[in-house]
Amino acid sequence: MSDKDSTPWLVQKYGGTSVGKFAVKIAKDIVSTYINDHKVAIVCSARSGSTKSHGTTNLLLRASSEALTRPEKSNGTSGGVNLLQDEHIFAARSSIRDPAILQELEDEIERDCEWLRNFLFAAKIIDEISLRSRDSIVGLGERLACKIMTCVLKDQGIDAEYISLEDIVPPSASDDLDTTTSTLTQSFYNHIAAAMGDRISQCTARVPVITGFFGPVPGSLLRQIGRGYTDLASALLAVGLNASELQIWKEVDGIFTADPRKVATARLIPVISPDEAAELTYYGSEVVHPFTMEQVIQRKIPIRIKNVENPQGGGTVIHPDPELALGGLNGVVDIPEEPASQKSPHDHSLAAADEQRKRLPTAVTIKEKIMVLNVNSNRKSVSHGFLAGIFGTLDRFGVVVDLISTSEVHVSMAIEDGLGKKVLDQLVAELRKSGTVSIHRDMAILSLVGKQMPNMVGIAGRMFQTLAQGNVNIEMISQGASEINISCVIQAREAVKALNLIHLNCLQIKPEGARGRGQSPFFQAKHSLTTVIPVGPWLF
Ligand SMILES: Nc1ncnc2c1ncn2[C@@H]1O[C@H](COP(=O)(O)OP(=O)(O)O)[C@@H](O)[C@H]1O
Numbered sequence: 001m002s003d004k005d006s007t008p009w010l011v012q013k014y015g016g017t018s019v020g021k022f023a024v025k026i027a028k029d030i031v032s033t034y035i036n037d038h039k040v041a042i043v044c045s046a047r048s049g050s051t052k053s054h055g056t057t058n059l060l061l062r063a064s065s066e067a068l069t070r071p072e073k074s075n076g077t078s079g080g081v082n083l084l085q086d087e088h089i090f091a092a093r094s095s096i097r098d099p100a101i102l103q104e105l106e107d108e109i110e111r112d113c114e115w116l117r118n119f120l121f122a123a124k125i126i127d128e129i130s131l132r133s134r135d136s137i138v139g140l141g142e143r144l145a146c147k148i149m150t151c152v153l154k155d156q157g158i159d160a161e162y163i164s165l166e167d168i169v170p171p172s173a174s175d176d177l178d179t180t181t182s183t184l185t186q187s188f189y190n191h192i193a194a195a196m197g198d199r200i201s202q203c204t205a206r207v208p209v210i211t212g213f214f215g216p217v218p219g220s221l222l223r224q225i226g227r228g229y230t231d232l233a234s235a236l237l238a239v240g241l242n243a244s245e246l247q248i249w250k251e252v253d254g255i256f257t258a259d260p261r262k263v264a265t266a267r268l269i270p271v272i273s274p275d276e277a278a279e280l281t282y283y284g285s286e287v288v289h290p291f292t293m294e295q296v297i298q299r300k301i302p303i304r305i306k307n308v309e310n311p312q313g314g315g316t317v318i319h320p321d322p323e324l325a326l327g328g329l330n331g332v333v334d335i336p337e338e339p340a341s342q343k344s345p346h347d348h349s350l351a352a353a354d355e356q357r358k359r360l361p362t363a364v365t366i367k368e369k370i371m372v373l374n375v376n377s378n379r380k381s382v383s384h385g386f387l388a389g390i391f392g393t394l395d396r397f398g399v400v401v402d403l404i405s406t407s408e409v410h411v412s413m414a415i416e417d418g419l420g421k422k423v424l425d426q427l428v429a430e431l432r433k434s435g436t437v438s439i440h441r442d443m444a445i446l447s448l449v450g451k452q453m454p455n456m457v458g459i460a461g462r463m464f465q466t467l468a469q470g471n472v473n474i475e476m477i478s479q480g481a482s483e484i485n486i487s488c489v490i491q492a493r494e495a496v497k498a499l500n501l502i503h504l505n506c507l508q509i510k511p512e513g514a515r516g517r518g519q520s521p522f523f524q525a526k527h528s529l530t531t532v533i534p535v536g537p538w539l540f
């Protein structure tokens with residue numbers, strides 16, 4: 001690049017499994033290509049092995065809780081830290097060739113792990129780990145991952161600089177917690193984005209490798225943002241640098257019409273609106289952290305989800321204006337449109353499929369580990385305080401309601417089934433003050449999402465008819481005011497079957513010849529529904 005200063009920034013975020021498995025590939029095949037035409041800033045998560053549940057962040061969280069629960073003489077805590085140290089040293093040795101770079105990195109890893117041992121030892125002595133301390137412990141995962149990634153880049157001949165964001169939040173930021181909602185204010189996010197932008201824009205020659213951990217934030221990073229906070233860090237950085245694009249690199253090609261690991265015929269969605277992507281992430285397709293979209297999209301910066309194992313793929317673009325994105329505007333990788341005269345019959349059938357796609361919902365998703373709480377008012381007359389009492393209780397227990405369905409005297413709520421037994425018992429005891437309470441566990445939320453759905457007459461009927469014919473029992477139904485999402489709660493054991501049935505009947509593009517003349521795909525599907533659904537037994 002001749003004039004690097006005027007080149008816009010490109011922010012790339014790499015998830016835990018990507019840095020864990022493909023650090024060398026990221027440096028060699030991805031970063032080395034993009035730096036030719038862009039100023040690249042890299043944000044990394046803590047390393048994971050095959051899955052996030054076996055990753056560094058989980059190991060750190062376990063070590064922090066074991067520091068308090070393990071008996072005095074047990075070496076349980078240091079056992080966890082030793083494992084962490086061994087894994088990172090092994091990762092360093094298997095990806096770095098230069099002995100000098102490797103030695104320096106190994107020393108760093110040992111120093112960081114010693115810091116953790118001392119921290120946990122101190123916590124054991126005072127018998128307390130505050131939320132702030134837990135945040136700091138978790139932040140070590142990103143520090144280690146970024147140190148390894150920086151050395152891998154240097155080892156591949158790319159000049160890189162490690163940057164920690166753990167002190168980016170000023171102490172005065174405690175005022176940035178909205179006292180009525182206990183959530184972080186937009187002015188907090190604006191402030192952090194600007195501070196990140198200032199710090200990173202100084203590294204024009206080197207590739208900055210930035211920790212996705214940016215705590216401790218007021219009220220705790222883990223509590224305010226939750227797991228997956230590195231997506232938000234990359235979004236704030238993209239805003240602060242006014243980046244041309246935020247790329248989130250994962251192990252899937254992008255956002256699909258359903259989880260590709262559960263539905264074999266799921267299709268990649270080339271462009272999706274932020275609202276749809278947000279609904280999908282809230283309801284189980286956790287491809288991007290929900291807070292990410294809001295920050296980036298309000299600045300009109302597109303987000304592209306890409307696959308580390310398939311860097312040539314176009315991925316999925318989350319774009320404030322999906323039609324513009326299809327024309328290739330604003331994005332880093334254009335999606336070119338061919339002139340009509342050069343199109344083959346095959347292209348025409350592709351165009352027909354594209355037309356059909358526009359008249360279908362966008363995707364179906366499933367959120368597992370759900371329980372349903374039913375509360376039946378015990379008052380004989382209507383009580384205006386009934387709902388207020390229930391929501392007040394949920395708020396005190398910090399319980400987030402995923403779906404709700406109400407009548408004047410009855411409330412059904414789907415919540416995440418993650419509360420400990422003691423807390424759940426206390427919650428139920430409190431709710432009993434409002435009425436009789438019943439709990440249904442092992443449930444899942446099934447959501448059909450699409451921005452076109454408000455104009456689709458009959459889509460809800462089709463969804464529920466499909467489930468009925470597949471013998472899937474529905475526990476509760478909910479459709480949000482935006483109408484871009486129709487959700488229901490079903491038994492968890494039916495989730496994959498239901499996902500496949502809905503995908504087959506509400507999202508599958510039928511071959512051109514399979515549709516009758518002058519009839520909409522809905523008319524066709526309505527009349528073919530009984531034949532489309534095969535009869536069990538189900539093999540899902
Ligand atoms: N609609 C969807 N489209 C793409 N992936 C989905 C969808 N729903 C669920 N998923 C799952 O989300 C996961 C995201 O990718 P992964 O690379 O594993 O995440 P991370 O980078 O956070 O470790 C995949 O395991 C995929 O199966």
Ligand SMILES: N[C@@H](CC(=O)OP(=O)(O)O)C(=O)O
Nearest residue numbers: 015016045057227228229230
């Ligand atoms: N390491 C953190 C933060 C994160 O963002 O992870 P990932 O990018 O792998 O979802 C976690 O496990 O939650």
